Amino acid sequence: MSLKNREAEIREKLSLITGKLMNLKMNESTNPESALASELFRRDSGIHIWDWPQGVGLYGIHKLQEVMPDPANRAFLENWYKERFAEGLPLKNINTTAPMLTLVDFIDENPAYESLAKEWADWLLHELPKTEEGGFQHVTSGSGDGKSLILNEQQMWVDTLFMAVLFLNRMGQKYARQDWIEEGIHQVLMHIRYLCDVHTGLFYHGWTFKERNHFGGVFWCRGDSWFTLGILDYLEMFGGNISPAIRTYILDTFRSQVKALASLQSPAGLWHTVLLDPGSYEETSGSAAITAGILQGIRTGVLDPSYLETAERAVGGILSNIAEDGTVLNVSSGTPMGMDEDFYRNIAIAPMAYGQSLTIFALVEALRAME
Numbered sequence: 001m002s003l004k005n006r007e008a009e010i011r012e013k014l015s016l017i018t019g020k021l022m023n024l025k026m027n028e029s030t031n032p033e034s035a036l037a038s039e040l041f042r043r044d045s046g047i048h049i050w051d052w053p054q055g056v057g058l059y060g061i062h063k064l065q066e067v068m069p070d071p072a073n074r075a076f077l078e079n080w081y082k083e084r085f086a087e088g089l090p091l092k093n094i095n096t097t098a099p100m101l102t103l104v105d106f107i108d109e110n111p112a113y114e115s116l117a118k119e120w121a122d123w124l125l126h127e128l129p130k131t132e133e134g135g136f137q138h139v140t141s142g143s144g145d146g147k148s149l150i151l152n153e154q155q156m157w158v159d160t161l162f163m164a165v166l167f168l169n170r171m172g173q174k175y176a177r178q179d180w181i182e183e184g185i186h187q188v189l190m191h192i193r194y195l196c197d198v199h200t201g202l203f204y205h206g207w208t209f210k211e212r213n214h215f216g217g218v219f220w221c222r223g224d225s226w227f228t229l230g231i232l233d234y235l236e237m238f239g240g241n242i243s244p245a246i247r248t249y250i251l252d253t254f255r256s257q258v259k260a261l262a263s264l265q266s267p268a269g270l271w272h273t274v275l276l277d278p279g280s281y282e283e284t285s286g287s288a289a290i291t292a293g294i295l296q297g298i299r300t301g302v303l304d305p306s307y308l309e310t311a312e313r314a315v316g317g318i319l320s321n322i323a324e325d326g327t328v329l330n331v332s333s334g335t336p337m338g339m340d341e342d343f344y345r346n347i348a349i350a351p352m353a354y355g356q357s358l359t360i361f362a363l364v365e366a367l368r369a370m371e
Contacts, residue, residue: 003312003366006319010363011068013319016326017363018064021047021057021356022076044334045352050084051141052163053334053353055098060357062102063364081106081113089116090146092123093139094157097164104170121171121180124164129153132209135190136160140336154209157337158195158223161188162230166237173237185246188234191227192253201256202275203227206337216339219275222286222332228257228293229361232300251302254293258303261290262310269317273332274341281345284321284330285355287314288362295365308369315366318359331355 003010026046044053058080061073081103090096100120107114129137131154138157142148165187172180194207197219204214205223231254235247264275270282271290291314297303298311321329331354332347 001312001316003315004370006315007367007370009319010315010366013322013326014064014068014360014363014367016324017322017328017356017359018061018073018326020326020328020351021060021353021360022073023047024057024351024353024356044354045350047353048080048083049144049146050087050090050096050099051146052095052098052159055095055101055163057353057357058099058102060360062105064360067364067367077102078106085112090141091149092120092128093141093149094128094136094160094164095140096146097124097167098162101167101170104167104174117171118175121168121177124168125179125183131156133190134186135194135209136164136187138206152337155206155337156191156194156209157206158191158203158226161191161234162226166230166234169234169237173239184234185242188231188250189246192250196253196257201253201260203257215337216341216343218338218341218344220286220335220338220344221271221273221275221283222289222335224257224261224275225286225289225293225358228254228261229289229358230293232293232296232302236300254297255303258294258297258307262294262307265310265313266317268320269313269315270321273347274344277341277345280341281349282317282330283332284318284328285332285352285358288318288328288355288358291315291318292358292361292365295362295369299365299368311366311369315362318362322359326356327351328355328359 024047047054047057061077065073100117103113103117107117129139131137135156138152138155138160140150142150165184168180169184195203202219203224205218205220206215266282268282270287272278272280273283274280291311294307294311298305298307323329330349331352333350333352335347338344
């Protein structure tokens, strides 16, 4: 079915999904592998915590505001930051950088936000642990309260591009800080170099300089989707003021990835959590992010319009995974680095802030495709 014929349904589902996101409570793990796993599971699901799931969630509301402005959604974002500041912020790491991306919307109104954002951008450059060749080491929270760290020494994860590099580039563009901009370019190129597979065009979840391998060598749906979704936002921030050679290199990588992803789409319109395994379950959050990236690519002229059929089938699959109360179904929970395909197949499925938000991304881009 064409997107235009789904417009009323898309708008209705967007309202439901957003309402659910803004009221999302923390889940309890029914079979935690450890106390830490249970704690992080709870953290990932609710909206009222400062970490990456919530950061992705906030950016989804930011995107929705661009096409369906709502004072209530704006007020939610304002209050979210006020509440988190009152509680106290967690330790800086790659994942806790994610909420900074939407905070940029508010820094002109609050000097404390501006000071924090500048400090955080400088921290990424000068204090975040780096891998060989200066890659952003994917440091994460070591507990649900954000008061400890997991260093993941010498590891680069594809998630970093969305969680940290988008913020750094947005700050660089806003304040004309060439050092922030150049470091962002460096990180994008490094992540392409070490994570993009030249044979398939797909992205591995991670790379380690210690063993110099891609861990389990798995092409994981949501991992790939961070690049598909984030890289065009990254380029649009430049407003055309980026080296044509670098832009071409990045876009060639994007097109190659999308070509591979389109060939792996399931008959139902979604993508399997292990991309090359049609026996693994179809995962909604990664599928939604891939769909948003494809639609954005068509809208901006980066992708051939022939991909619209892929996107339309994907939107249909996404809509069928939204419950009556706005809960996005079949979302895999937070996923650390895995050493084999079974690890990704067996990740728990539960409502998550990023599942709600990535679905918002896809449906917002569907609305834009109708303009």
